[in-house]
Amino acid sequence: MRIVALGASGNAGREIAVLLGPGLVASDELVLAGRDPAKLARSAEAVASPASVTTGRVDVTDLDAVRELVTGADLVVVTVSRPDLVKDLARIVLDADADWFDTMLSTPGKLAALQALAGEIADAGRCFVTDGGFHPGLPAVLVRWAAGRLDELIEADVFAAMRMDWRADTLADSTVAEMFDEFADFDLVAWVDGESRRLRGRECPSVDFGPPIGRKACVPMRLAEMDALPGLYPGLRRCGFYIGGFSPAMDYLVLPVLMGMAKVQALRPPAIRLARWSFRRLATYPPPYRLVVRLDATGTRDGRPATASVSVQGEDGYLLTAAPAVTCLRGMLDGSIRRPGVHLQASLVDPDPFLRELAAFGLDVRQDTSG
Numbered sequence: 001m002r003i004v005a006l007g008a009s010g011n012a013g014r015e016i017a018v019l020l021g022p023g024l025v026a027s028d029e030l031v032l033a034g035r036d037p038a039k040l041a042r043s044a045e046a047v048a049s050p051a052s053v054t055t056g057r058v059d060v061t062d063l064d065a066v067r068e069l070v071t072g073a074d075l076v077v078v079t080v081s082r083p084d085l086v087k088d089l090a091r092i093v094l095d096a097d098a099d100w101f102d103t104m105l106s107t108p109g110k111l112a113a114l115q116a117l118a119g120e121i122a123d124a125g126r127c128f129v130t131d132g133g134f135h136p137g138l139p140a141v142l143v144r145w146a147a148g149r150l151d152e153l154i155e156a157d158v159f160a161a162m163r164m165d166w167r168a169d170t171l172a173d174s175t176v177a178e179m180f181d182e183f184a185d186f187d188l189v190a191w192v193d194g195e196s197r198r199l200r201g202r203e204c205p206s207v208d209f210g211p212p213i214g215r216k217a218c219v220p221m222r223l224a225e226m227d228a229l230p231g232l233y234p235g236l237r238r239c240g241f242y243i244g245g246f247s248p249a250m251d252y253l254v255l256p257v258l259m260g261m262a263k264v265q266a267l268r269p270p271a272i273r274l275a276r277w278s279f280r281r282l283a284t285y286p287p288p289y290r291l292v293v294r295l296d297a298t299g300t301r302d303g304r305p306a307t308a309s310v311s312v313q314g315e316d317g318y319l320l321t322a323a324p325a326v327t328c329l330r331g332m333l334d335g336s337i338r339r340p341g342v343h344l345q346a347s348l349v350d351p352d353p354f355l356r357e358l359a360a361f362g363l364d365v366r367q368d369t370s371g
Contacts, residue, residue, distance in 0.1 A: 001028045001333065004070050004098075006060060006089075007079035009034030010175075012103060012133070014043040015322035016079060016329075019361065021049030023330055033058045033069055034080075063088050070096045075332065077325075078102040081178035087113040090128065094121060099332060100128040103325055105178055106136040106223045114342050122341040131225060132328055132345040133321040134293060135160055138312060139241045140225035140346035141324075141354055142295035146308035148351060149369050150299035152235040158226070159207045161216045161244030162291040164317060166279035176272045180262035190220040190240030191230050205242060212288045216244030217251075225346035235299070246283035254278040289315050306371030310355070313364040323361040327354055 001024070007013040009032075017032055024030060028051035032043050040055040047053050058065045060080050066089065070076050076093045083104050093100045094117060104110055114130055121128050131137055139158040147153050188199045199220055208215045220240045230236045245251035254274070261271040294311035314320045328345045331337035337348050359365040 001025075001075070002031070002073045003028065003075045003077065003333075004031045004033060004056075004073045005077045005079065006033050006058070006066070007081075008032035008043050008055075009036045009039035010079060011318050012321050013077075013079035014039075014046060015318040016077065016103075016325050017043055017047050017053075019322050019326040020329060021047040021051065021053065023326075023333075024049050024051035026050045026052075028052070029054065031056050031069070031073075035059050060085055060089065063092065067092050067096070070098060072096070073098040075099045075101065075329075077329065078104070081105075081175045083107050083110040083113075083178060086110045087116070090114055090117055093128075094124060094126060097124065097126070099126055099338070100130075101132055101325070101329055101332065102130050103133040103137075103321060104130070106131045106225070107178075111224055118342040125340045127332060127338045127340060128342045129328060129332065129345055129348060130342065131223070132325045134312070134324050135221070135241070135243070136223045136225055137324050137328075137345040138293055139223060139295075140229060140344070141349060141351050142293070142310050142312075143226075143229055143239065143297065144346075145310055145351035145355065145367075146295060146297035146299075147233055149301070149308045150297065150306055151301050151303075153233045153239075153297060153299045154235055155238040155299075156229070156233075156236060156295065156297040157205075157238060158241045158293065158295045159205070159209070159218055159244070160241070160291075160293045161207070161209045161213050161218070162317065163213045163285045163289050164283075164291070165287070165289060166284045173272055176275050177268060179275070180258070180268065180271060187222060188220050189222050190238075190242070191226075191236065192238050192240070194237050196227070196230075207242070207244065209244070209290075209292050209294070212290055213244070213292060218242035218244045225344045228344070228347065246279070250278055250282045254282060291315070291317050291320050293320075301371055304371055306369065308369045310365070310367045312355070312358055313366070314362070319361065320363065323358050323363055324354070326361075327357040330357070 033056040143156045261267040292313045297308045
């Protein structure tokens with residue numbers, strides 16, 4: 001099995017390689033690819049694996065170089081934040097007769113580019129999985145977990161919040177640019193009262209995440225995996241993914257400016273500089289650090305009202321991204337969840353073993369049902 005990881009010189013790509021490596025076998029080859037040879041070398045040194053681990057310098061904008069690199073690959077893992085290149089990269093991976101997995105944000109452009117190839121992908125027997133990681137990738141898994149414990153789902157809201165040291169973080173320009181694409185498409189839409197509609201500010205919930213995060217005002221963030229749920233569970237009256245803010249100054253002063261600048265391509269360079277400064281000066285907290293993704297669901301069981309809740313928590317944002325991704329990748333590699341076509345991670349995995357794997361990776365998984 002030849003696995004090519006595009007973006008392995010980045011933080012998320014390196015963490016995915018580190019978690020994936022021990023589960024490979026001696027006959028496998030893991031190719032860590034990216035632009036920075038020094039960072040690739042450090043990534044390779046961090047991977048403990050019986051497989052052959054090699055590196056390959058490549059810029060994903062050089063499509064000919066990418067095509068050469070993925071020739072002979074069985075699986076290509078894409079962690080670079082370049083949704084604008086998905087159409088070309090997906091075509092290259094499909095022509096190489098390989099499977100695909102990406103951790104890019106759930107943007108309409110990315111999803112449309114993959115769906116345009118869905119028929120060819122299915123006909124070729126290839127498995128393309130998108131929206132991998134934890135947001136997207138995890139919220140709808142938590143809802144599907146609750147659906148397995150309740151006879152009927154009525155409300156299923158997922159909330160996420162973080163307390164981080166952005167000064168210690170190293171955001172690539174492409175990652176910040178991907179955030180801008182998300183800002184440009186941002187819409188306060190959720191499934192409320194049995195319909196998809198835009199929420200007013202006063203309708204957005206305030207959620208207590210417990211220490212050290214505390215109470216956070218949350219706004220809906222539209223994800224393809226959550227949009228699909230009302231069709232699966234007709235009894236759903238409310239369903240959405242809500243994310244907490246960074247800080248009052250960041251949320252109410254800087255983000256509106258960044259959202260406006262994100263819509264003008266010529267303003268991207270100064271916007272990236274402003275974003276970096278703002279994260280480090282206005283959104284950084286002292287330790288302890290925490291990231292939480294939590295589902296609160298209500299419904300019925302045996303004809304009576306019932307509730308189900310589950311949360312996934314950790315101190316390391318990259319582990320929270322990599323652990324769900326690698327859990328899905330393992331299922332693709334062993335064939336247990338591999339299906340021809342284009343799939344969302346959250347729709348493809350089996351919730352119970354998925355959550356057990358996250359706990360085995362060291363994440364704090366808490367589950368509760370009552371009624």
